[in-house]
Amino acid sequence: MQPKASVRGLPLYKPGKSLEEVKRELGLEDVIKLASNENPFGCSPRVWKALEEIKGEFQYYPEGAAPELREKLAEHLEVDPRRLIFGNGSDEIVQMLARTYLEPGDESVMADFTFPRYDTVTRIEGGVPVVVPLREGVHDLEGMLAAITEKTRLVWICNPNNPTGTIVSQDALSDFLDRIPPHVLVVLDEAYYEYVTDSTYPDSISLLDYNPQIIILRTFSKIYGLAAFRVGYGIAHPDVIAELERVREPFNVNRLAQKAAAAAVEDEAFVLYCRNQNRMGIKQMTEKFDEWGLSYFPAHGNFILVDTGHPADEVFQHLLHRGVIVRSGVHLGFPExxxxxxxxxxxxxxxxxxxxxxxxxxGK
Ligand SMILES: Cc1ncc(COP(=O)(O)O)c(C=O)c1O
Structure with a gap:
C-alpha cells in the first residue's frame, strides 16, 4: 500500500543522539549531552512537588483546555486567556498551523536554514515550502517579503533562529509586519525567548495588540527544563486560536504535563538563574573560540553554532567517542x-x- 503522495520520500526528523544511545553503543559511562538545547539545570523543584500532588489522578483524562495552566500562564504573560493554545510541545502547534491554513499547492515561506519542522509540516499538507537564504545567519526579512505571493499562507520566523542562534530586531520585525498582506499569517517561533538578553529583541506580545496576523510560539521544553513532558503554547488573536482549536486533538497536553508547566511558570527565580548561567556559559565558550580563532554566530539562545574549519561529522565523532554529544552541522546546512x-x-x-x-x- 502506498502512502499519500505528499508523505512519500519525506525526510525523517533526525534528533540529537540520546545519552542512553551513546552509552549503549560506545560502552561509555560518563557522557554529557549538549545536542538538543535542553536545560542542563533540570527544572524547578516546584514541579516535583506539584507532580506528587496528582499521584491519584492518573486514571483520568486531562482537561483539554488546560484551565489551570491557562490561567497561570495568562497572568504571567499578562494576556487574555482566550489568546492561548497549548500543544504537545510547540512542535504540535507547528503541525496544527499547517493543518489549519495550508491547502495543497499553498506556499509557506521560511528561511534556509531554520527549524526543519516548518518544511516537513508544509509538505505533509501538500504545501510548497519557499525557502529564502539567511543573510550572515540572520533571517532576510526583505527577501522573505519579496517571496510572498497570493498563494502564501504562512511565513515562519524563528527568533532566535535554530540553528544559527541569531535574532531579528523589534524594528526590523515591526517594519516587516507593517508590509505583510492580509492573507498571510506570520509565525514567530520564540522557543528560546526566555534566554534572550539583547535589548533589540522584539516584545512580540505588544506587537500582537495591533497586528492580528501573528502567532507567537513558545515552549516549556527549553528554559523551563520540561522537554520530557512536551508542552508548548501559542499566543494569538482569539480568532486565530479558535481556528486552531478545531484541529487540536482533544487531550493533547497530558495531565502530568499541564501540572508540571503550571508549577514551572510560577518559579521566576529559576528562569532568571538559568538565563544568567546561560549567559556566563556563552561567555566561557566564546572566549575560548576567540582565542582559537574560531568564528561563530552571535548566540542569543542556549546554543552556539561554531565554525570548526573541519568536516563537522569528524569533529562530532571525535567528541562523541570522548563522551560529549553535540550536533554536527552537516544536516543543519553548515558542513563545517x-x-x-x-x-x-x-x-x-x-x-x-x-x-x-x-x-x-x-591543526587550526
Ligand atoms: C526553534 C524551535 N521551535 C520549536 C521546537 C520544538 O520545541 P517543543 O519541545 O516545544 O516541541 C524547537 C526544539 O528544539 C526549536 O528549536
Whole structure:
C-alpha cells in the first residue's frame, strides 16, 4: 500500500543522539549531552512537588483546555486567556498551523536554514515550502517579503533562529509586519525567548495588540527544563486560536504535563538563574573560540553554532567517542560547523577541552 503522495520520500526528523544511545553503543559511562538545547539545570523543584500532588489522578483524562495552566500562564504573560493554545510541545502547534491554513499547492515561506519542522509540516499538507537564504545567519526579512505571493499562507520566523542562534530586531520585525498582506499569517517561533538578553529583541506580545496576523510560539521544553513532558503554547488573536482549536486533538497536553508547566511558570527565580548561567556559559565558550580563532554566530539562545574549519561529522565523532554529544552541522546546512548547547560550567569545560584536543591534533 502506498502512502499519500505528499508523505512519500519525506525526510525523517533526525534528533540529537540520546545519552542512553551513546552509552549503549560506545560502552561509555560518563557522557554529557549538549545536542538538543535542553536545560542542563533540570527544572524547578516546584514541579516535583506539584507532580506528587496528582499521584491519584492518573486514571483520568486531562482537561483539554488546560484551565489551570491557562490561567497561570495568562497572568504571567499578562494576556487574555482566550489568546492561548497549548500543544504537545510547540512542535504540535507547528503541525496544527499547517493543518489549519495550508491547502495543497499553498506556499509557506521560511528561511534556509531554520527549524526543519516548518518544511516537513508544509509538505505533509501538500504545501510548497519557499525557502529564502539567511543573510550572515540572520533571517532576510526583505527577501522573505519579496517571496510572498497570493498563494502564501504562512511565513515562519524563528527568533532566535535554530540553528544559527541569531535574532531579528523589534524594528526590523515591526517594519516587516507593517508590509505583510492580509492573507498571510506570520509565525514567530520564540522557543528560546526566555534566554534572550539583547535589548533589540522584539516584545512580540505588544506587537500582537495591533497586528492580528501573528502567532507567537513558545515552549516549556527549553528554559523551563520540561522537554520530557512536551508542552508548548501559542499566543494569538482569539480568532486565530479558535481556528486552531478545531484541529487540536482533544487531550493533547497530558495531565502530568499541564501540572508540571503550571508549577514551572510560577518559579521566576529559576528562569532568571538559568538565563544568567546561560549567559556566563556563552561567555566561557566564546572566549575560548576567540582565542582559537574560531568564528561563530552571535548566540542569543542556549546554543552556539561554531565554525570548526573541519568536516563537522569528524569533529562530532571525535567528541562523541570522548563522551560529549553535540550536533554536527552537516544536516543543519553548515558542513563545517557544530551546534553545541550551553551546559553547566564543568560540562562546557569538558567540551572545550575535547574540542581543543581535536583542533591541536588536526591543526587550526
Ligand atoms: C526553534 C524551535 N521551535 C520549536 C521546537 C520544538 O520545541 P517543543 O519541545 O516545544 O516541541 C524547537 C526544539 O528544539 C526549536 O528549536
Amino acid at each position: 560547523h557544530i551546534r553545541v548547547t550551553v551546559g553547566k560550567k564543568e560540562q562546557n569545560e569538558r567540551f572545550l577541552e575535547e574540542l581543543h584536543a581535536f583542533l591541536q591534533k588536526r
